[in-house]
Amino acid sequence: MSRTLTSIGRTGAAFAALAILLIALWLGAAIGETAIPFSTVAQTVANRLWNAGYPLEPIDEGIIWSYRLSRAVVAASCGAALALSGAVLQSLLRNPLADPYILGISAGASTGAVSIAILGFGAGMLTMPLGAFLGALIAFLLVSVLAVKAGRGTAAIILAGVAGSQLFNALTSFIVTKAATAEQARGIMFWLLGNLSGVRWPDAWLAVPAALVGLAVCLWHARALDAFTFGSEAAASLGISVRRTYLALVGVSAMMTAVMVSIVGSIGFVGLVIPHAARMLVGVRHGVLLPAAALIGAVFMIVADILSRTLIPGQVLPIGVITALVGAPAFALILGQRRARA
Amino acid sequence: MTLSADHVSWSAGGSDILKGVSLAVETGEFLGIIGPNGSGKTSLMSLLAGIRKPRSGAVLLDGTPIGELGRRTVAQRLAFVEQQADTGERITARQAVELGRTPYLGPLSPWSSQDDGIVDAALENVDMAHLAGRFWHTLSGGERQRLHIARALAQEPRILLLDEPTNHLDIGHQISLLDLVQRQDLTVVAALHDLNHAAMFCNRIAVMQGGRLVALGQPRDVLTEARIRDVFGVDVDIEQDSGGICHIRFLTRRSQGRTNVTRPASLSVMGA
Ligand SMILES: Nc1ncnc2c1ncn2[C@@H]1O[C@H](COP(=O)(O)OP(=O)(O)OP(=O)(O)O)[C@@H](O)[C@H]1O
Ligand SMILES: [Mg+2]
Numbered sequence: 001m002s003r004t005l006t007s008i009g010r011t012g013a014a015f016a017a018l019a020i021l022l023i024a025l026w027l028g029a030a031i032g033e034t035a036i037p038f039s040t041v042a043q044t045v046a047n048r049l050w051n052a053g054y055p056l057e058p059i060d061e062g063i064i065w066s067y068r069l070s071r072a073v074v075a076a077s078c079g080a081a082l083a084l085s086g087a088v089l090q091s092l093l094r095n096p097l098a099d100p101y102i103l104g105i106s107a108g109a110s111t112g113a114v115s116i117a118i119l120g121f122g123a124g125m126l127t128m129p130l131g132a133f134l135g136a137l138i139a140f141l142l143v144s145v146l147a148v149k150a151g152r153g154t155a156a157i158i159l160a161g162v163a164g165s166q167l168f169n170a171l172t173s174f175i176v177t178k179a180a181t182a183e184q185a186r187g188i189m190f191w192l193l194g195n196l197s198g199v200r201w202p203d204a205w206l207a208v209p210a211a212l213v214g215l216a217v218c219l220w221h222a223r224a225l226d227a228f229t230f231g232s233e234a235a236a237s238l239g240i241s242v243r244r245t246y247l248a249l250v251g252v253s254a255m256m257t258a259v260m261v262s263i264v265g266s267i268g269f270v271g272l273v274i275p276h277a278a279r280m281l282v283g284v285r286h287g288v289l290l291p292a293a294a295l296i297g298a299v300f301m302i303v304a305d306i307l308s309r310t311l312i313p314g315q316v317l318p319i320g321v322i323t324a325l326v327g328a329p330a331f332a333l334i335l336g337q338r339r340a341r342a
Numbered sequence: 343m344t345l346s347a348d349h350v351s352w353s354a355g356g357s358d359i360l361k362g363v364s365l366a367v368e369t370g371e372f373l374g375i376i377g378p379n380g381s382g383k384t385s386l387m388s389l390l391a392g393i394r395k396p397r398s399g400a401v402l403l404d405g406t407p408i409g410e411l412g413r414r415t416v417a418q419r420l421a422f423v424e425q426q427a428d429t430g431e432r433i434t435a436r437q438a439v440e441l442g443r444t445p446y447l448g449p450l451s452p453w454s455s456q457d458d459g460i461v462d463a464a465l466e467n468v469d470m471a472h473l474a475g476r477f478w479h480t481l482s483g484g485e486r487q488r489l490h491i492a493r494a495l496a497q498e499p500r501i502l503l504l505d506e507p508t509n510h511l512d513i514g515h516q517i518s519l520l521d522l523v524q525r526q527d528l529t530v531v532a533a534l535h536d537l538n539h540a541a542m543f544c545n546r547i548a549v550m551q552g553g554r555l556v557a558l559g560q561p562r563d564v565l566t567e568a569r570i571r572d573v574f575g576v577d578v579d580i581e582q583d584s585g586g587i588c589h590i591r592f593l594t595r596r597s598q599g600r601t602n603v604t605r606p607a608s609l610s611v612m613g614a
Contacts, residue, residue, distance in 0.1 A: 007452070096430065220449045227444045230427040236393045237424075238497070239417030239445035284431045 017295045021076065028072030028302045029064050032309055036060050045069070070201045075305040075319070076298035077207035078264055079274070081256035083297025084211075084218050086271025087278065087290055088249050091225045095154050096334075099271035100136075100257040103157070104164030106266035108139020109258045110192055111168045111175070117188070118179045129206065132258035139164055140254055194267035194320025196305055203263045210259040215294055217252040221245055222286035229284070267320045269327025270297055276334045300326075344369060345420070345501055345529070350389055350399035359385050361553045362399065367501070367531055372524055374540040374561075375533045377550030378574055383533040384425055386550065387505050390531065391422035417445035421494035425505040425533075428486070429478060436474040438489050439464055442496025464492040467522065483510030491519065495526070504532040508539065541565055541588040549573055561588050 029041045044064045046052035086099035100106050112135020113128050146160035172192070176185050218225075224245045227235040232242045260267070278293035304322040311317060346366035352359050360382050367373055367390075375383050388394045389401055392408035401408045408416060421442070429438075442464065443457045465471040468488040473481065481489070487510050494502055502523065508516040516536070520543045523530055534540045540547050541561040549557040549564060551573045557564045565588050570578050579591040 094430070223444055223447055223449060227441055229429045229431050229433055229438070229441065230424075231429075233388070233393050233424060234427050236413060237391055237417060237422040238441060239412075239414035241413045279432065284433050285437065 014291075017291065021295060021298055024299045024302045025069070025072045025076060028075065028306055029068045031306050032063070032068060033313070034063070036064060040064065041069075066200065070204050071196050071199050071305060072302050073204045074199045074207045074263060075196055075301040077204070077211035078260045078267065079270055079297035079299070079301025079304075080294040081207075081211045081214055081260050081297075082267065082271040083274035083278070083293040083300075084214050084290060085253035085256050087275035087286075087293045088218055088221075088225065088253050089271075090275055091228055091286065092246065092249055093157060094228065094231060095157055096276070097154070097158050097272070098161075099275075100253060101266060101268040101271055102165070103161040104139045104143050104168060105136045105254060105257050106261055106268075107165040107168035107172070108142075109133070109136040109254075109261035110266050111135045111172045112138075112258070113262045114172050114175055114188060118175055118184065129259045129262040132262040133255055135168070136254040136258045136261075137251075139168055140250060142167075190318065191265040193318035194265045194323065195318045196264055196308070197316055199263065206259060207263055210256055211294070214252050214256040215290070217248060218290050219287070221249055222290060225249075225286040225290075265318075265320065267323050269323045269331065270301065273327045273330045273334065274300060277330070344402070344404055345390060345531075346402050347386070347390060347396075348400050348402060350386075350396040350401060352385055352389055352394060352396050354385075359553050360389065360396075363550075363553075363555045364399075365548055365555060365558055367529060368546075369529055370527075371545040372530045372532070372543055374544035374547045375531065375550060376535070376537060376540055376547060381550040382553040383550055384505055385553075387422070387503050387531065387533055391420060391503050392416050393422070414445050417497060417499075419499055420501040420503065421497040421499035422503040423490045423494050423505060423507060425509065427490065431478070433478045434474070435470060435476050435478065435481060435485075435489055436461065436465065438478060439470075439474075439492045439496050442493040445497060460498065461496050464495040467495055468492040468519070484512060484515050487511060488515070488519065491523070499528065501529045501531070502526070504530065506533050506535060508534070508536065537565060537570070537590050538588075541590065562586060565590065 026038060026041055029044075030036050030038050040056060040060055041064055043052065043054035043056055044061045047054055047056065047061065048065050082100065085105075089098040089100065089103065090096055092098075100109075109132035112131040112133065115135070116128050116131030143157070143160045143164040146163060147157040150156035150160055176188055180188060224235070224240045227238040227240045228245075235245070236242050257271075274297040275289070275293045278289055278296050281296075282288045282292045301319070301323075304319050304326065308317040308319045308322045311322075344366070347363055349362045349364050350360060351362055363382075363386060365373075375386065377383050385394070389396055392401065392403070392411075392413075395409055403411060403416065403419065439461050440453075440457070443453075443460065446457075447453070462471070465474055468491050470485065470488050470492060473485060478486065478489075487507065491504070491507060494504075504523065507523065508519060511519060516539065520532075520539055523532070524543055532544075534544075544561055546559060547557075547561050547564045548555055549569065556573065557569060562582060565580060567578055567580055570576060570580075570590070577593040579593060581589045581591070583589060
């Protein structure tokens with residue numbers, strides 16, 4: 001990092017990243033069951049943002065603006081947030097298998113969100129994410145306690161995560177079965193698989209700030225995360241206040257996961273696989289790794305969303321299905337490579 | 343720049359591990375800590391580094407309790423090389439040493455060419471410059487250990503705490519590393535297992551036994567046949583050369599008792 005990335009190079013990289021993201025969003029808006037020309041996408045955006053006044057089919061404009069673009073923006077935020085959470089958790093816990101899904105944070109967030117939605121502690125735009133955040137934190141606490149009791153090692157954390165996920169998924173099912181109407185239950189089950197249908201602009205106004213704040217907090221701690229390379233005691237002896245870093249980063253990961261879960265449900269493999277892909281591409285220094293992971297995660301989710309809408313004509317697959325179909329083999333590949341190296 | 347422990351005690355897992363240890367590290371000295379496995383060397387070092395908090399007593403860095411100084415301030419004055427610290431990350435040798443600059447860099451401050459210079463010098467210092475681009479997992483245990491030292495040097499501390507720094511090193515690198523550490527203009531506290539090395543390199547030696555400091559002083563006063571028998575349970579012969587350096591020869595049962603000479607080696611080991 002020190003030598004390869006001068007400040008000019010860094011500015012260039014940032015612009016390139018932004019360009020890639022915009023292109024992906026553009027694709028997300030243009031591709032679908034009815035293909036809409038790229039120029040129409042650009043004109044719609046111009047109409048909506050700057051009142052450019054291009055004459056367009058109201059239907060096309062409606063599909064692009066209210067449906068596809070908001071969806072693509074949420075998908076991008078979600079991918080970036082999950083990838084960031086995964087990258088941060090992996091580095092902090094020094095565990096290549098850590099991610100919000102595996103550690104049960106997503107499951108806890110689901111339980112929290114479902115409790116709010118069904119048991120209804122004042123439903124509203126913000127109460128569901130708040131419930132999810134509480135659920136996520138409780139899940140992480142529980143899993144941490146379990147992991148410490150089980151002996152701290154890499155495997156212990158993962159096993160504790162599996163146990164935690166099972167517990168919270170069971171709790172969610174219990175709440176749904178006990179309290180939800182049949183129609184509510186069907187909706188919730190579909191949402192739990194990870195689903196972007198029904199996502200509109202108000203969701204984006206929650207997802208985008210969550211992802212941006214998350215990115216900023218993570219980047220602020222990039223050097224601290226580097227210092228965890230040799231463990232938390234080594235980080236402490238390099239001048240990092242370990243507890244504060246833990247609190248900030250676990251907190252912001254739980255926040256991002258919770259917001260995304262409350263909007264699109266819990267989506268696996270993105271937080272696990274994308275950070276590894278980013279490491280292979282740009283290396284392990286967090287100053288570069290974190291933005292790279294966020295970008296790759298965002299683009300990946302946009303593409304996964306396009307696939308989920310177009311793979312089966314007339315049907316929309318839950319996006320969680322796509323991420324698992326791509327993520328599981330990718331993960332197997334990564335495991336194989338790590339083994340070859342060890 | 344002073345570092346001292348004042349009646350520090352520490353317990354973990356329900357048992358007392360350090361019991362009222364007091365010692366003052368003198369500026370510029372090379373202080374060795376010796377003692378059998380589990381005697382509390384690592385525990386004492388991590389208390390001295392401020393990574394763990396004493397249950398009672400205090401560790402003072404420049405007269406202030408180390409817990410009251412910020413972690414970053416401590417890290418600028420004092421570097422700690424752990425007994426074992428490893429990583430599964432694909433980090434290069436150079437990047438591992440660059441971590442040593444962490445205490446000087448804020449979240450927004452850029453990496454400078456001055457930092458590069460310090461890292462280069464540290465790599466050069468431990469004779470690892472030629473392997474700077476290699477990945478961590480491809481390096482030998484000794485090479486990794488030298489990088490840890492280089493990382494500590496890149497921290498530009500005035501006190502260096504080393505927990506068994508010669509672990510994994512061949513005898514040539516053991517001597518050259520201790521020599522290198524001694525040549526730095528630094529105060530050094532090192533936990534060592536090799537008593538001859540301790541005798542050769544240390545100005546003073548602290549002896550730990552069962553969580554207590556049982557002796558502290560110059561090698562020739564501390565390293566006595568009686569004490570080594572008492573602390574380590576081995577019999578030794580100690581000679582002093584003309585330079586005043588102790589040489590310790592370890593005696594097996596066989597070399598002491600002539601009655602054993604005719605027994606087969608394997609039996610005498612089992613009987614020992
Ligand atoms: N976190 C802990 N919890 C419980 N016991 C501990 C903990 N840390 C150390 N101990 C115990 O304290 C004792 C002293 O440990 P320490 O690591 O300080 O010994 P040491 O002198 O460095 O040994 P070695 O020569 O093997 O490195 C040991 O019996 C060890 O098992
Ligand atoms: Mg030790």
